[in-house]
Amino acid sequence: MTDQAITTRTIIGLEIHVQLRTATKMFCGCPLKFDAPPNTCVCPVCLGHPGALPVINRQALAYSMLTGLALSCDIARHTKWDRKSYYYPDMPKNYQISQYDLPLCEHGHFEISVEGDTRRIRIKRAHLEEDAGKNLHDVPGCTLVDLNRAGTPLLEIVTEPDLTSAEEAFVFCTELQRLVTYLGVSEGSMQKGHMRFEPNVNVAIDVGGTEYRTPIVEIKNLNSFKSVRGAIAFESQRQTAAWQEDHDYVLGKVPNENRGWNDDRGVTEFQRPKEAAHDYRYFPDPDLVPVDVTDEMLAGVTARLPELPIARRARFMSEFGLSPKDTEIIVGHRGTADLFENAVKCGAPVDILGKQFVNVWLKLANDRNVPVTDLSVDAERMARLASMVADGSVSATAANRIAEAMLDRRDPPDLLADELGLVQVQDTGAMEAWVSEAFAANEQAVRDALTNPKKAKASAGFLRGKVMRISGGKADPKLVGQLIEKRLSELRE
Amino acid sequence: MVSKLDEQAVRHVAHLARLSVTDDEVARYAQQLSRVLTYVEQLNELDTEGVPPTAHALPVSNVLRADELGHPIQQEQALHNAPRQQDGFFRVPKVLDQETA
Numbered sequence: 294m295t296d297q298a299i300t301t302r303t304i305i306g307l308e309i310h311v312q313l314r315t316a317t318k319m320f321c322g323c324p325l326k327f328d329a330p331p332n333t334c335v336c337p338v339c340l341g342h343p344g345a346l347p348v349i350n351r352q353a354l355a356y357s358m359l360t361g362l363a364l365s366c367d368i369a370r371h372t373k374w375d376r377k378s379y380y381y382p383d384m385p386k387n388y389q390i391s392q393y394d395l396p397l398c399e400h401g402h403f404e405i406s407v408e409g410d411t412r413r414i415r416i417k418r419a420h421l422e423e424d425a426g427k428n429l430h431d432v433p434g435c436t437l438v439d440l441n442r443a444g445t446p447l448l449e450i451v452t453e454p455d456l457t458s459a460e461e462a463f464v465f466c467t468e469l470q471r472l473v474t475y476l477g478v479s480e481g482s483m484q485k486g487h488m489r490f491e492p493n494v495n496v497a498i499d500v501g502g503t504e505y506r507t508p509i510v511e512i513k514n515l516n517s518f519k520s521v522r523g524a525i526a527f528e529s530q531r532q533t534a535a536w537q538e539d540h541d542y543v544l545g546k547v548p549n550e551n552r553g554w555n556d557d558r559g560v561t562e563f564q565r566p567k568e569a570a571h572d573y574r575y576f577p578d579p580d581l582v583p584v585d586v587t588d589e590m591l592a593g594v595t596a597r598l599p600e601l602p603i604a605r606r607a608r609f610m611s612e613f614g615l616s617p618k619d620t621e622i623i624v625g626h627r628g629t630a631d632l633f634e635n636a637v638k639c640g641a642p643v644d645i646l647g648k649q650f651v652n653v654w655l656k657l658a659n660d661r662n663v664p665v666t667d668l669s670v671d672a673e674r675m676a677r678l679a680s681m682v683a684d685g686s687v688s689a690t691a692a693n694r695i696a697e698a699m700l701d702r703r704d705p706p707d708l709l710a711d712e713l714g715l716v717q718v719q720d721t722g723a724m725e726a727w728v729s730e731a732f733a734a735n736e737q738a739v740r741d742a743l744t745n746p747k748k749a750k751a752s753a754g755f756l757r758g759k760v761m762r763i764s765g766g767k768a769d770p771k772l773v774g775q776l777i778e779k780r781l782s783e784l785r786e
Numbered sequence: 787m788v789s790k791l792d793e794q795a796v797r798h799v800a801h802l803a804r805l806s807v808t809d810d811e812v813a814r815y816a817q818q819l820s821r822v823l824t825y826v827e828q829l830n831e832l833d834t835e836g837v838p839p840t841a842h843a844l845p846v847s848n849v850l851r852a853d854e855l856g857h858p859i860q861q862e863q864a865l866h867n868a869p870r871q872q873d874g875f876f877r878v879p880k881v882l883d884q885e886t887a
Contacts, residue, residue: 333874349850352852436880437875437877438875
């Protein structure tokens with residue numbers, strides 16, 4: 294059997310925890326702060342004190358429904374809360390409030406584009422739960438517990454095992470991050486642990502028509518896209534090799550297991566067999582009454598659903614004729630895309646705006662390390678600058694200088710162009726004079742342009758540069774080119 | 787009387803609740819808990835055909851709060867009843883299993 298050719302197929306499902314962007318916790322009014330001193334964002338509810346009662350955060354519920362809708366899920370009209378019991382010092386109540394058999398969102402899908410192909414990944418469910426606190430282990434002989442994070446609202450999104458490669462999983466996770474930030478339901482900061490991933494991975498191995506499946510491995514708590522890709526790629530190879538080594542390494546004969554990703558060594562490490570998995574003893578939480586999602590609640594959330602990134606990208610390319618690369622850059626963030634679109638609405642010519650947006654505005658924002666939406670240049674002024682280039686009143690180069698001036702002053706770009714002396718002269722009389730001056734001062738170039746076919750083009754360009762310099766950048770380069778051609782053909786006759 | 791809950795089940799539940807029980811206690815609790823289950827089982831005599839499942843004893847739903855800041859307590863208060871504390875943290879015995887489930 295070992296000599297036979299084998300083909301393998303990796304089967305991947307993902308569980309993703311997304312931290313919601315609420316001001317306060319899921320079941321109490323404690324603030325969500327990332328680096329507050331330990332145990333300062335706590336109260337009797339999130340400390341799990343006896344008798345303290347949880348109350349559901351309305352905003353967390355709305356954010357979850359919005360995400361569910363964006364993932365094409367059915368939103369449950371009746372949902373409830375369950376206790377998931379386990380003992381761990383970062384979980385003061387000894388149970389986590391979660392949703393077990395009646396999750397808020399179910400049966401959805403999310404489309405991603407992988408190397409040009411559209412893949413539809415089914416979403417099994419998405420439910421709300423509370424986060425645990427943090428255990429610090431780097432103290433000898435004891436564990437220190439900070440409960441600031443305890444009770445943070447999390448949306449747990451579970452996919453069907455529809456992903457087939459590490460790359461696909463990587464794309465899925467990055468697109469999901471884009472989606473939740475687009476929706477504004479999460480900050481989606483990886484550094485702050487706003488998204489945590491747990492892939493379930495196994496491999497289907499085909500040997501001459503017979504299929505073997507390796508045991509399912511759950512990789513715990515990955516907190517970067519890179520680690521998702523690395524851990525899945527490693528597991529896929531490790532499981533295939535383990536089966537080749539021992540053909541009894543198959544589902545059913547060897548227990549499923551949990552493994553952890555070692556980022557430094559680039560390997561997964563065994564944690565525990567799933568046989569010993571916790572028995573969570575889920576049961577309905579008597580402290581919380583169910584949520585019945587009304588028509589009004591659903592309509593309110595549906596009205597807030599924006600155009601989603603994948604649809605917007607397609608539209609920006611077809612409607613505005615933007616390149617895939619520029620579209621990717623502009624649509625990447627909702628505010629950026631909104632700004633662009635508003636500038637178009639304000640009458641900006643799309644082709645010039647597209648170039649200016651990427652090469653001028655985004656560059657200026659990048660240099661200053663701020664989002665383009667924080668540049669204090671609104672859509673209307675951006676549109677005006679693009680229009681000025683389009684109607685020839687300033688050159689594209691001059692527009693760069695005007696743009697920089699616009700960052701410091703809120704005056705209309707026309708005024709700034711005037712002050713900076715960058716308004717292009719359309720007056721042919723003035724331009725004729727500059728052309729004469731340039732021709733008189735550069736006789737050799739004129740001769741080359743007229744008589745030396747090898748240098749004709751370069752010389753004409755050289756003369757144009759001279760005219761532009763004499764004009765102090767105010768001449769319309771296109772018009773200057775035409776005038777030079779005209780003058781040269783007159784001389785030829 | 788037939789034991790509804792065998793001794794193995796009692797040991798399992800005790801383990802889940804992190805309780806240590808002696809062999810005598812296991813035998814005694816198996817009997818007692820079985821009697822409790824038998825008593826509760828009387829509910830099965832009721833005909834619940836057509837009665838929708840309920841998740842809560844009260845006919846109430848949608849008790850929600852606005853996402854507004856409440857009243858967190860001081861660190862000192864939070865740690866006040868902790869048997870041990872260090873640098874503003876609760877201090878507990880070393881956790882060996884790093885798994886947070």
